[in-house]
Amino acid sequence: xxxxxIRRTLQALLVLFLVSVFTLxxxxxxxxxxIRSLLGPRATTxxxxxxxxxxxxxxxxxxxxxxxxxxxxxxxxxxxTKLNQSVTxxxxxxxxxxxxxxxLGTVVSLLFGIPLGLYQAVKRYTTGDxxxxxxxxxxxxxxxxxxxxxxxxxxxxxxHLFPPxxxxxxxxxQILSQPRALxxxxxxxxxxxxxxWSRYMRSSxxxxxxxxxxxxxxxxxxxxxxxxxxxxxxxSLMSIVTLLGLSLPTLVAGxxxxxxxxxxxxxxxxxxxxxxxxxxxxxLGFTLVATLATIVxxxxxxxxxxxxxxxxxxx
Amino acid sequence: xxxxxPSADRSLMDTAVLPSETPEAIEGALAAAKPRSLLRRxxxxxxxxxxxxxxxxxxxxxxxxxxxxxxxxHTDQVHTNLSETLCPPSAAHLLGCDNLGYDQxxxxxxxxxxxxxxxxxxxxxxxxxxxxxxxxxxxVGGPVDSFMMRIVDAGLSIPYIMVIIILSVVFxxxxxxxxxxxAVFYWLGVARLVRGETLSLRTREYVxxxxxxxxxxxxxxxxxxxxxxxxxxxxxxxxxxxxxxLILAGIGFLGLGVQPPATDWGDMLSGGLTYLQxxxxxxxxxxxxxxxxxxxxxxxxxxxxxxxxxxETRLQRR
Numbered sequence: 001x002x003x004x005x006i007r008r009t010l011q012a013l014l015v016l017f018l019v020s021v022f023t024l025x026x027x028x029x030x031x032x033x034x035i036r037s038l039l040g041p042r043a044t045t046x047x048x049x050x051x052x053x054x055x056x057x058x059x060x061x062x063x064x065x066x067x068x069x070x071x072x073x074x075x076x077x078x079x080x081t082k083l084n085q086s087v088t089x090x091x092x093x094x095x096x097x098x099x100x101x102x103x104l105g106t107v108v109s110l111l112f113g114i115p116l117g118l119y120q121a122v123k124r125y126t127t128g129d130x131x132x133x134x135x136x137x138x139x140x141x142x143x144x145x146x147x148x149x150x151x152x153x154x155x156x157x158x159x160h161l162f163p164p165x166x167x168x169x170x171x172x173x174q175i176l177s178q179p180r181a182l183x184x185x186x187x188x189x190x191x192x193x194x195x196x197w198s199r200y201m202r203s204s205x206x207x208x209x210x211x212x213x214x215x216x217x218x219x220x221x222x223x224x225x226x227x228x229x230x231x232x233x234x235x236s237l238m239s240i241v242t243l244l245g246l247s248l249p250t251l252v253a254g255x256x257x258x259x260x261x262x263x264x265x266x267x268x269x270x271x272x273x274x275x276x277x278x279x280x281x282x283x284l285g286f287t288l289v290a291t292l293a294t295i296v297x298x299x300x301x302x303x304x305x306x307x308x309x310x311x312x313x314x315x
Numbered sequence: 316x317x318x319x320x321p322s323a324d325r326s327l328m329d330t331a332v333l334p335s336e337t338p339e340a341i342e343g344a345l346a347a348a349k350p351r352s353l354l355r356r357x358x359x360x361x362x363x364x365x366x367x368x369x370x371x372x373x374x375x376x377x378x379x380x381x382x383x384x385x386x387x388x389h390t391d392q393v394h395t396n397l398s399e400t401l402c403p404p405s406a407a408h409l410l411g412c413d414n415l416g417y418d419q420x421x422x423x424x425x426x427x428x429x430x431x432x433x434x435x436x437x438x439x440x441x442x443x444x445x446x447x448x449x450x451x452x453x454x455v456g457g458p459v460d461s462f463m464m465r466i467v468d469a470g471l472s473i474p475y476i477m478v479i480i481i482l483s484v485v486f487x488x489x490x491x492x493x494x495x496x497x498a499v500f501y502w503l504g505v506a507r508l509v510r511g512e513t514l515s516l517r518t519r520e521y522v523x524x525x526x527x528x529x530x531x532x533x534x535x536x537x538x539x540x541x542x543x544x545x546x547x548x549x550x551x552x553x554x555x556x557x558x559x560x561l562i563l564a565g566i567g568f569l570g571l572g573v574q575p576p577a578t579d580w581g582d583m584l585s586g587g588l589t590y591l592q593x594x595x596x597x598x599x600x601x602x603x604x605x606x607x608x609x610x611x612x613x614x615x616x617x618x619x620x621x622x623x624x625x626x627e628t629r630l631q632r633r
Contacts, residue, residue, distance in 0.1 A: 011465065011468075014465050015465055015468045015469045015472055016469075018465065018466060018469035019469045019472055019473060022469065022470075022473070023473075026478075026481060029481075029482075029485045137613055137616060137617075138609070138613070140557075140612070140613075140616055141557065141561075141608070141609045141611075141612035141613040141616060142605075142608075142609050142612075143561055143564050143565060143568070143581065143584075143605075143608060144565075145565065145568050145581075145584065145588075146584060146601075146605040146608065146609070149584065149587055149588060149591060149601050149605065150601070150605070152591050153591060153598065153601060156591075157591060164591065248474065249471070249472075249473075249474040249475055249476070252474040252476065252477070253474060253475070253476035253565075256476055256477075256480075257565060257568070257569075260568075260569065261588060271477065271480070272480075272569060275480050275481070275483075275484045275569070275571065276484075276570075278484055283477075283480075283481050283484070284481075286477065287473060287474070287477045287478070287481065290473075290474045290477060291472050291473045291474065294472045294473070294474060295472045298468075298472065
């Protein structure tokens with residue numbers, strides 16, 4: 001187990017190194033370099049050269065990289081000249097709100113996806129299964145933002161049941177104090193995720209139902225209920241935990257679109273504004289944080305899986 | 316948008332069509348000796364799946380609608396017409412007009428051209444790169460494989476949508492650049508899958524035989540591994556088209572996609588959002604483009620599933 005942990009952590013560190021090199025390389029992709037994109041097309045060559053020197057962009061890539069990593073290790077992710085705010089404080093302000101959205105959406109989608117996926121597997125090839133399968137396929141093929149648009153049209157414009165905007169405010173408390181405004185964003189966010197979990201749960205349960213241990217349990221005389229909940233359900237849940245750890249990029253993508261559609265004041269919306277303003281420090285800082293979260297998520301998923309399933313450790 | 320992790324199940328029916336002892340099945344088994352029979356038998360199984368055939372029909376219809384439609388239904392999609400801003404559907408404009416006075420039905424056609432072109436091309440580029448990378452990595456094995464896969468891991472750890480947004484901001488993409496921006500992300504998943512397939516293929520006798528006969532690595536990969544992984548590759552291409560169309564729609568929706576007067580289905584939807592948020596209901600700005608995206612992507616997903624069943628059946632018959 002210790003060996004597995006060490007090996008897996010080293011791999012994660014190597015991935016982290018590659019990502020950080022890649023992220024810094026992105027800075028140099030901006031047309032004319034990062035300073036030119038900051039100062040605009042009317043800046044003189046001398047001005048650009050001056051700031052390039054000041055920010056160290058005239059140095060070799062590896063020097064820039066080392067300096068940048070040094071800054072990162074001190075918690076300095078850069079400074080947004082457009083917002084006159086450090087990227088770290090921007091994240092501190094917006095991340096909790098995004099976590100609220102992502103957590104609510106994930107929990108709601110799991111609450112529907114897991115039981116319904118199980119139901120589908122047990123009652124496979126019945127009308128109920130086909131209907132739910134159709135819904136999942138709709139979830140795969142529908143862009144998140146289109147779900148948001150439809151919900152706004154149906155529930156906010158046509159029948160005025162919920163507001164068309166997400167809750168506004170700078171703190172999590174303010175966001176949570178407007179639960180009615182949270183309903184549509186959370187439903188829209190959950191829909192696509194629901195499709196993912198329920199499909200996965202369905203195939204996972206179906207795989208487990210034909211395993212030897214299920215036959216053994218039945219042979220011992222365990223009731224069908226006990227086989228399903230005591231054996232199959234628990235083993236299927238395990239793979240959902242792993243999938244959850246691997247799904248962070250999907251969760252982030254969903255959050256960006258939902259936040260834009262509903263004007264939800266989280267990291268996704270801030271990232272989008274930064275994209276429109278070419279605020280590259282914010283873009284890179286946010287990307288790095290989201291990537292770090294993904295790597296940690298993957299690591300936790302792997303370790304969690306190894307804890308739950310001893311066979312993995314030795315492969 | 317749902318970009319499905321490679322590990323997730325995407326199958327619809329899970330119904331593998333079982334071979335029966337009909338004359339066709341026996342003929343199919345005999346045809347195994349001929350080259351290219353894999354694709355032909357795949358097609359035979361595919362053709363038995365009505366849902367897949369209907370989906371194929373749907374794709375053909377949408378392609379004709381987008382590419383032949385403008386020849387029949389003439390509209391001006393270059394110059395704005397501010398006297399007809401947001402006009403509701405009428406005989407003159409079957410699906411109304413958008414906020415710049417463009418005819419929506421005509422716009423749906425040219426937007427669809429972009430979506431389909433980018434979807435197909437990005438999928439092919441991504442699958443091509445991913446296949447070669449994955450096959451090479453899996454075939455070589457050892458530390459090289461390990462390092463090549465860590466690069467893939469690193470790429471997959473970056474939330475793809477953020478990279479695509481950044482690249483779109485940097486490059487102000489036209490259609491061609493958009494294709495590569497999407498492919499830059501998408502090949503990673505393909506590489507991982509093909510590598511997995513290669514790991515099992517490279518131990519087969521016929522691949523070993525290449526080595527014994529003095530064939531080089533690239534010959535083994537290109538002539539033996541890739542053709543035998545063709546099932547996975549084709550299925551992946553189909554899903555990749557659907558995903559690329561969704562990604563393009565997302566970027567277009569954010570207003571970072573292809574530059575005007577060009578448009579795509581997602582870009583068309585962003586107009587709808589502006590008016591919904593102001594509390595007015597211009598439904599013709601939302602439904603046509605949204606439904607077009609859904610129909611196209613569902614059709615490609617169904618086709619991908621049917622294709623997978625076809626190729627799996629091949630394995631069962633062996």
